[in-house]
Amino acid sequence: MGIFGQKEVVAFDFETTGVDPGFDRIIEIGAVKVFDDGRRETFKRLVNPQRPVPFYVKQLTGIDDSMLSEAEPIELVLPQFLDFLGDALLIGHNVSFDLGFLFENCRALGLRIPRNRVVDTLSLARVLYPTAVNHQLETLAALFEVELVRAHRAYYDALATLGVAEKLWQKLLSLPEPLFDQLEELIFAAGASDLEFYWRLAREHRMFRENLPPPPKVNSDKLVVLQNELGEPTSESVDFDPDIVEAYFSENSPLGTVLKNFKVRSQQQDMAAAVTQAFIDGELLMVEAGTGVGKSFAYLVPALFWSAANGEKVVVSTYTKALQEQLFFKDLPVLRKVLPFDFYALLLKGKGNYICLYRLERYMRDPMSLTSREREGLIYIASWISETESGDISENTSFINNFRYSLWEKVRADGHTCIGKLCPYYRDCFVYKIRRKISEAQMLIVNHALLISDLGGAILGDYSYLIVDEAHKLDVVAVELLGGEISIWRVKSVLDGIYKEAAVPSGVLSYIMTALGDQSLDEQFERIKANISFIRECADKFFSELALNMELIYHWQKQKYQVRKRYDYINPVYKSIKDRGDELIAALKSLYTELDIFIDNLGEPQNEELRKYFEELKGERAKLMELMDDLLVVLSPDEPDVVYWMESPTSPDSIDARLCWAPLDVGQVLNTELYERLGAAVFTSATLAIAEDFSYYLERLGLVYAPRERVRTLLLGSPYDYETQLRIVVTEFMPSPRELERFIDKTSALVRETSRKFRKGTMVLFTSHDSLRQIYESLYYDFQQVGIKLLGQGFSGSLAAISRTFIEDVESVLLGTESFWQGIDIPGKSLELLILTKLPFPVPDDPYIEAMSERLQRCGRSPFEEFIVPQAVIRFRQGVGRLIRSETDRGVLAILDKRIITMRYGEKFISSLPKKPEIAKSLDEVYQIVAEHLG
Numbered sequence: 001m002g003i004f005g006q007k008e009v010v011a012f013d014f015e016t017t018g019v020d021p022g023f024d025r026i027i028e029i030g031a032v033k034v035f036d037d038g039r040r041e042t043f044k045r046l047v048n049p050q051r052p053v054p055f056y057v058k059q060l061t062g063i064d065d066s067m068l069s070e071a072e073p074i075e076l077v078l079p080q081f082l083d084f085l086g087d088a089l090l091i092g093h094n095v096s097f098d099l100g101f102l103f104e105n106c107r108a109l110g111l112r113i114p115r116n117r118v119v120d121t122l123s124l125a126r127v128l129y130p131t132a133v134n135h136q137l138e139t140l141a142a143l144f145e146v147e148l149v150r151a152h153r154a155y156y157d158a159l160a161t162l163g164v165a166e167k168l169w170q171k172l173l174s175l176p177e178p179l180f181d182q183l184e185e186l187i188f189a190a191g192a193s194d195l196e197f198y199w200r201l202a203r204e205h206r207m208f209r210e211n212l213p214p215p216p217k218v219n220s221d222k223l224v225v226l227q228n229e230l231g232e233p234t235s236e237s238v239d240f241d242p243d244i245v246e247a248y249f250s251e252n253s254p255l256g257t258v259l260k261n262f263k264v265r266s267q268q269q270d271m272a273a274a275v276t277q278a279f280i281d282g283e284l285l286m287v288e289a290g291t292g293v294g295k296s297f298a299y300l301v302p303a304l305f306w307s308a309a310n311g312e313k314v315v316v317s318t319y320t321k322a323l324q325e326q327l328f329f330k331d332l333p334v335l336r337k338v339l340p341f342d343f344y345a346l347l348l349k350g351k352g353n354y355i356c357l358y359r360l361e362r363y364m365r366d367p368m369s370l371t372s373r374e375r376e377g378l379i380y381i382a383s384w385i386s387e388t389e390s391g392d393i394s395e396n397t398s399f400i401n402n403f404r405y406s407l408w409e410k411v412r413a414d415g416h417t418c419i420g421k422l423c424p425y426y427r428d429c430f431v432y433k434i435r436r437k438i439s440e441a442q443m444l445i446v447n448h449a450l451l452i453s454d455l456g457g458a459i460l461g462d463y464s465y466l467i468v469d470e471a472h473k474l475d476v477v478a479v480e481l482l483g484g485e486i487s488i489w490r491v492k493s494v495l496d497g498i499y500k501e502a503a504v505p506s507g508v509l510s511y512i513m514t515a516l517g518d519q520s521l522d523e524q525f526e527r528i529k530a531n532i533s534f535i536r537e538c539a540d541k542f543f544s545e546l547a548l549n550m551e552l553i554y555h556w557q558k559q560k561y562q563v564r565k566r567y568d569y570i571n572p573v574y575k576s577i578k579d580r581g582d583e584l585i586a587a588l589k590s591l592y593t594e595l596d597i598f599i600d601n602l603g604e605p606q607n608e609e610l611r612k613y614f615e616e617l618k619g620e621r622a623k624l625m626e627l628m629d630d631l632l633v634v635l636s637p638d639e640p641d642v643v644y645w646m647e648s649p650t651s652p653d654s655i656d657a658r659l660c661w662a663p664l665d666v667g668q669v670l671n672t673e674l675y676e677r678l679g680a681a682v683f684t685s686a687t688l689a690i691a692e693d694f695s696y697y698l699e700r701l702g703l704v705y706a707p708r709e710r711v712r713t714l715l716l717g718s719p720y721d722y723e724t725q726l727r728i729v730v731t732e733f734m735p736s737p738r739e740l741e742r743f744i745d746k747t748s749a750l751v752r753e754t755s756r757k758f759r760k761g762t763m764v765l766f767t768s769h770d771s772l773r774q775i776y777e778s779l780y781y782d783f784q785q786v787g788i789k790l791l792g793q794g795f796s797g798s799l800a801a802i803s804r805t806f807i808e809d810v811e812s813v814l815l816g817t818e819s820f821w822q823g824i825d826i827p828g829k830s831l832e833l834l835i836l837t838k839l840p841f842p843v844p845d846d847p848y849i850e851a852m853s854e855r856l857q858r859c860g861r862s863p864f865e866e867f868i869v870p871q872a873v874i875r876f877r878q879g880v881g882r883l884i885r886s887e888t889d890r891g892v893l894a895i896l897d898k899r900i901i902t903m904r905y906g907e908k909f910i911s912s913l914p915k916k917p918e919i920a921k922s923l924d925e926v927y928q929i930v931a932e933h934l935g
């Protein structure tokens with residue numbers, strides 16, 4: 001028998017003019033038929049769609065109108081294709097897309113709709129290879145080293161699909177019996193009919209084989225394997241000698257032997273010396289290090305020497321995952337080659353990223369206590385858990401891209417309900433494995449979120465030395481994590497952990513009652529159940545009324561974006577839901593009391609199983625307490641240094657309205673809970689000063705609360721030669737952004753004309769998604785005609801995909817908002833023209849901005865000068881920093897917001913630019929600057 005145990009299979013693929021089967025047309029059909037004796041037949045046809053092929057399809061497929069003009073129309077090709085298919089089993093990649101076109105065309109032409117059985121290599125690959133980098137055909141072909149001669153041409157795609165299908169079939173047959181059975185059970189429990197079909201085919205086939213085949217060989221570069229350890233624990237000790245540290249940044253540095261582009265940079269030397277001194281003197285050092293200084297080595301080298309000499313752990317925290325990975329996978333391995341000692345470093349994430357084997361086992365045993373969607377998600381966890389060494393869910397791309405939410409809440413490690421040493425998986429627990437290693441590590445690479453959520457040191461343990469890179473984001477993360485929110489989902493999640501009524505009840509209480517095996521606590525159990533169902537009713541009413549009253553007052557259903565409004569005691573929405581909130585708190589309190597009584601009556605548990613459940617129940621009770629405390633916070637909106645706001649649901653039929661809060665002054669918390677116990681700390685970023693003044697971030701990060709003699713600042717410019725590498729132009733002739741319609745028209749014209757004329761990699765940064773959309777729509781067809789690829793955030797795929805395409809196509813134009821203003825690194829010719837449309841002032845009616853402004857006003861300070869402008873300048877500088885990323889980059893920065901030269905505050909922006917801007921009075925002058933500088 002052949003692949004999938006069939007006599008004949010047909011792998012097929014269509015190319016089309018778009019994604020809508022009701023509107024778009026097929027332009028190419030490719031298929032390969034394979035018989036069980038190995039014979040093959042092929043089907044290759046271009047199809048005349050009788051309409052022009054859109055530009056992006058031409059670019060993707062290479063198929064243009066001239067190639068199709070002589071081709072037969074679908075009326076003639078489709079009957080031949082149906083004959084070719086016969087009754088064979090069909091195989092496709094993401095086959096529902098192709099089937100949609102097949103069925104729609106059959107319907108339209110009055111042809112019989114084929115009823116062949118179908119295998120989708122996408123859905124099978126997601127289960128069998130959950131850690132593949134992604135599950136696109138090209139990636140899977142590379143994973144199995146299957147040839148894909150020309151992606152996005154139907155015949156070659158069909159051929160590659162067939163090759164991938166053969167490997168998947170081999171993998172399916174090779175699964176060890178227990179795993180095969182376990183997945184089969186879960187697949188049937190989830191009612192995943194496509195997977196059921198594949199498993200049935202494999203089951204039939206496996207019965208007749210004496211030996212299972214080996215799994216196919218794979219290219220491990222196409223799998224996500226998270227490595228979080230570097231080096232070995234060591235007790236090696238060295239002297240801490242500032243001169244030796246300095247030598248790493250001077251002529252003949254050992255770094256020069258491993259880094260191709262190593263150069264002596266005075267700024268890097270100054271920074272390394274300052275970091276060294278900060279460690280010696282116990283300082284809190286803030287360093288602005290311009291692009292190209294090489295700041296990561298400037299702090300890593302002294303930190304590692306300090307750690308090796310003193311046996312002290314150093315924690316390095318970053319905002320972005322990209323920097324975290326660069327430090328861990330690039331910079332630290334370089335240093336392991338050149339430092340005279342080895343070191344042991346860990347890359348760490350928060351506990352919630354790791355699977356809890358104990359909780360997982362419960363749902364694997366009893367999947368029917370989950371929803372059907374969650375049961376489906378469990379399949380992808382089960383197939384991954386047998387292979388993972390890290391237990392970090394970000395390896396599992398199948399799961400995180402499709403299922404992560406409610407199921408992950410149930411199976412991830414959770415500080416409250418972890419039963420520690422009582423857990424049967426304690427020895428193998430991924431979280432504890434990491435924790436054991438933390439105590440031996442010399443360096444921990446973490447992110448700001450973990451740093452802030454672990455101020456008590458529960459995960460990171462004791463440490464005295466801290467380096468915060470991308471420090472300009474530490475306050476933002478702190479605001480987010482030191483505040484909180486109350487939502488219906490949070491209430492339900494807490495209740496579900498205790499008890500959830502269903503055909504198969506779940507929640508720790510239901511397990512306790514089963515394990516008890518007598519009726520002594522039945523009465524209390526019933527009372528708790530009644531309490532829980534009453535709370536569910538109260539919560540539904542509370543959040544429905546919150547959503548309804550927000551609609552009555554703020555009309556959120558008519559708004560394009562989610563509505564966020566501050567509230568206090570006299571806010572009408574708050575007043576309208578306050579009683580419901582009190583009712584909810586009272587009900588939660590009553591549940592808490594009942595749980596207390598239940599726990600008391602349970603006494604000392606009689607056996608191991610009950611002891612475990614008992615500990616879990618105490619964890620659930622702690623979560624309930626936290627929920628009550630937080631509910632009290634949002635229902636008592638009277639703390640002067642806290643901002644309270646409500647958020648509307650994001651879809652009209654949802655009741656997912658939320659109450660949120662955040663502290664205004666996170667600096668004080670950071671100082672008392674973190675800096676006071678540190679031996680030394682370094683805060684660094686390319687943007688920390690406003691017009692060479694650090695006051696803003698000294699206050700935001702709480703360094704103003706530390707003893708003055710401990711705090712030092714250092715401003716280091718970039719080593720790049722901005723005078724020759726960069727031209728900056730302010731377009732004085734543009735209308736003010738306040739005249740929005742005209743401004744959008746003129747911006748659109750400027751982007752259109754400069755892109756057509758110069759064909760340079762161009763990034764246009766916006767402050768509003770609406771403006772971006774209008775310009776994207778106005779340019780789209782024009783650019784199609786002239787063959788310029790236009791990429792728009794929100795229109796052209798994920799941020800990673802947009803960045804990739806932008807880097808590859810050096811003539812493309814990228815329109816971006818939020819995420820493109822910072823953290824993205826586009827080298828060389830891919831980005832030569834950067835256009836900043838507006839000065840990036842924060843939205844004035846954002847609840848946090850509003851509350852911060854009022855707070856400053858109350859203290860007699862100017863919110864605009866001291867908060868709004870600094871925020872905008874930092875973001876502006878981040879945006880500007882996208883352009884020149886190396887010593888060889890050249891670029892033109894165009895600033896379209898003329899307020900930078902007409903308003904008083906503009907001076908702050910201008911003085912934070914790397915050089916003085918030129919003023920253009922006309923578009924021709926802009927052309928001239930671009931032509932002179934970029935050619």
Ligand code: SF4
Nearest residue numbers: 356357358418423429
């Ligand atoms: S030790 Fe805690 S986190 Fe680890 S598997 Fe057991 S219960 Fe889960």
